[in-house]
Amino acid sequence: MRILITGGAGFLGSHLCDRFLAEGHTVIAMDNLITGSTDNIAHLAGHPRFLFIHHDVTNYIYIEGPIDAVLHFASPASPIDYLELPIQTLKVGALGTHKALGLARAKGARFLLASTSEVYGDPQVHPQPESYYGHVNPVGPRGVYDEAKRFAEAMTMAYHTYHGVETRIVRIFNTYGPRMRLRDGRVVPNFISQALRGEPLTIYGDGSQTRSFQYVSDLVEGVYRLLFSDEVEPVNIGNPGEFTIAEFAQIVNEITGNKAGVIYRDLRTKDDPQVRQPDISKARRILQWEPKVSLREGLELTIPWFRQELQRRGEL
Numbered sequence: 323m324r325i326l327i328t329g330g331a332g333f334l335g336s337h338l339c340d341r342f343l344a345e346g347h348t349v350i351a352m353d354n355l356i357t358g359s360t361d362n363i364a365h366l367a368g369h370p371r372f373l374f375i376h377h378d379v380t381n382y383i384y385i386e387g388p389i390d391a392v393l394h395f396a397s398p399a400s401p402i403d404y405l406e407l408p409i410q411t412l413k414v415g416a417l418g419t420h421k422a423l424g425l426a427r428a429k430g431a432r433f434l435l436a437s438t439s440e441v442y443g444d445p446q447v448h449p450q451p452e453s454y455y456g457h458v459n460p461v462g463p464r465g466v467y468d469e470a471k472r473f474a475e476a477m478t479m480a481y482h483t484y485h486g487v488e489t490r491i492v493r494i495f496n497t498y499g500p501r502m503r504l505r506d507g508r509v510v511p512n513f514i515s516q517a518l519r520g521e522p523l524t525i526y527g528d529g530s531q532t533r534s535f536q537y538v539s540d541l542v543e544g545v546y547r548l549l550f551s552d553e554v555e556p557v558n559i560g561n562p563g564e565f566t567i568a569e570f571a572q573i574v575n576e577i578t579g580n581k582a583g584v585i586y587r588d589l590r591t592k593d594d595p596q597v598r599q600p601d602i603s604k605a606r607r608i609l610q611w612e613p614k615v616s617l618r619e620g621l622e623l624t625i626p627w628f629r630q631e632l633q634r635r636g637e638l
């Protein structure tokens with residue numbers, strides 16, 4: 323198959339490029355590098371089945387030749403990024419999704435949208451099944467991301483219903499691993515780089531808020547299976563292992579041997595979700611998928627990458 327991956331130079335997009343190439347497909351990565359980097363795909367330069375196109379997907383997309391699948395992963399994803407880039411975030415979720423769907427329709431391609439657990443907002447149902455409609459503040463600081471993704475889901479369903487495009491929607495829960503940006507502000511890169519520098523880990527709020535962390539290879543496997551499944555309705559892909567941020571800090575300090583402990587800071591925004599855990603019964607049932615990598619195993623695979631990055635930048 324010939325596959326277009328928008329956001330292909332980002333953290334998740336680049337891992338998807340690797341997987342689809344490894345399975346023998348041809349991959350076109352499209353990215354405007356607003357939060358991604360060609361460093362993530364530098365190892366693919368010169369690959370006979372790989373092409374990179376520098377393009378903003380909110381503008382008309384032209385691709386010569388056939389396309390069999392469009393994976394729409396372009397979007398700022400970390401809270402710091404989308405707070406700094408609110409308009410671009412809304413545009414890529416709305417206009418970018420429209421352009422990517424239009425391309426899929428024109429090419430007769432299958433379309434997969436990277437949606438998010440943030441469509442559930444600060445959830446009042448726990449854990450979150452796909453049937454939960456969510457609890458989102460449209461005008462709060464996270465609204466730009468949450469509502470863009472909710473709109474993107476609606477647009478995707480509309481293209482399925484009215485234009486007959488074969489669409490898939492994956493609701494991704496917190497995912498981490500090598501190639502996350504050191505300074506993207508998410509808790510995993512923050513804690514690991516603080517721990518490796520021997521600094522205290524910054525816990526926002528009282529640390530009682532929870533997250534469920536998924537290692538990137540599990541996400542990639544879930545996306546791969548979903549794309550080739552028949553499921554049109556959204557599917558959660560995440561690791562149900564749930565930790566408070568305080569527990570997570572302790573685990574990172576333990577694995578890295580960091581003795582500097584933690585410090586408490588004001589919560590980033592008032593809309594910071596208090597709990598988050600995927601209900602993955604649907605993915606288990608229809609994709610025969612479940613995560614394989616535990617938090618400790620995933621951190622053991624991720625920490626060396628961050629150490630190397632910090633050393634490369636002369637920061638360690």
Ligand code: NAD
Nearest residue numbers: 329332333334354355356357358378379396397399494497
């Ligand atoms: P990332 O920032 O590393 O990757 C996003 C990529 O999209 C970047 O390379 C960026 O340059 C590109 N991009 C942004 N706007 C663009 C535009 N207008 N045109 C072309 N390219 C554009 O983030 P990520 O963690 O890899 O996230 C990828 C996708 O997965 C996003 O859609 C995000 O919402 C979704 N997601 C990620 C997570 C997670 O935990 N990592 C969780 C839920 C959803």
Ligand code: UDP
Nearest residue numbers: 401507508509510512524525526531567594
């Ligand atoms: N967080 C923290 N310290 C940090 C970065 C994040 O305590 O240095 C908290 C943040 O307030 C949130 C959780 O960790 O409650 C996860 O934040 P992240 O930015 O990784 O993603 P989110 O799940 O909020 O989108």
